[in-house]
Amino acid sequence: MKSPKNQCKCLNCNELSVPNYRSGERQRFCPKADCQKARKRASQKAWLAKPENQNYFREADHATRVRQWQKEHPGYWKNSTRSQRRTLQDACPKQPIAPQGLSLPLRPVPYKTSAPCLPLCLSDSSRCGAAVPYKTTSL
Numbered sequence: 021m022k023s024p025k026n027q028c029k030c031l032n033c034n035e036l037s038v039p040n041y042r043s044g045e046r047q048r049f050c051p052k053a054d055c056q057k058a059r060k061r062a063s064q065k066a067w068l069a070k071p072e073n074q075n076y077f078r079e080a081d082h083a084t085r086v087r088q089w090q091k092e093h094p095g096y097w098k099n100s101t102r103s104q105r106r107t108l109q110d111a112c113p114k115q116p117i118a119p120q121g122l123s124l125p126l127r128p129v130p131y132k133t134s135a136p137c138l139p140l141c142l143s144d145s146s147r148c149g150a151a152v153p154y155k156t157t158s159l
Contacts, residue, residue, distance in 0.1 A: 032058040 027036040030050040037050035049059040067073055078084060092094075 030055050031062075 026038060028039050029036055030052075032055040033050060035050060039045075039047035040051075049055045049138060056155065072115045
């Protein structure tokens, strides 16, 4: 266990914890979620207590600055990850899938071909149009 000189007492839960090596002597809260929320509250309260910050969100010039930024970035809130997850179309397989139990060599369907494509039924030799794979025919 670390020696007590390397530990600091959390201002929120009053427990000893090892501070982050980057912050050193400045760390006053432990890394627990509740203590980090308390640290954020204390930091915001101290920031708002300063005279120059008391009306920061209320002054007219700040409101016009924010409105101007919103006009310049109209779709900012619409470009969230939630809207990016929505898909307009399901992904299609690149190669047709053969029915189970049937082992035919499948070739990729040609893209933008000039030859007409006729469906080839995999269950029997007639052309029923029920199967996914296509066979290109030349005229």
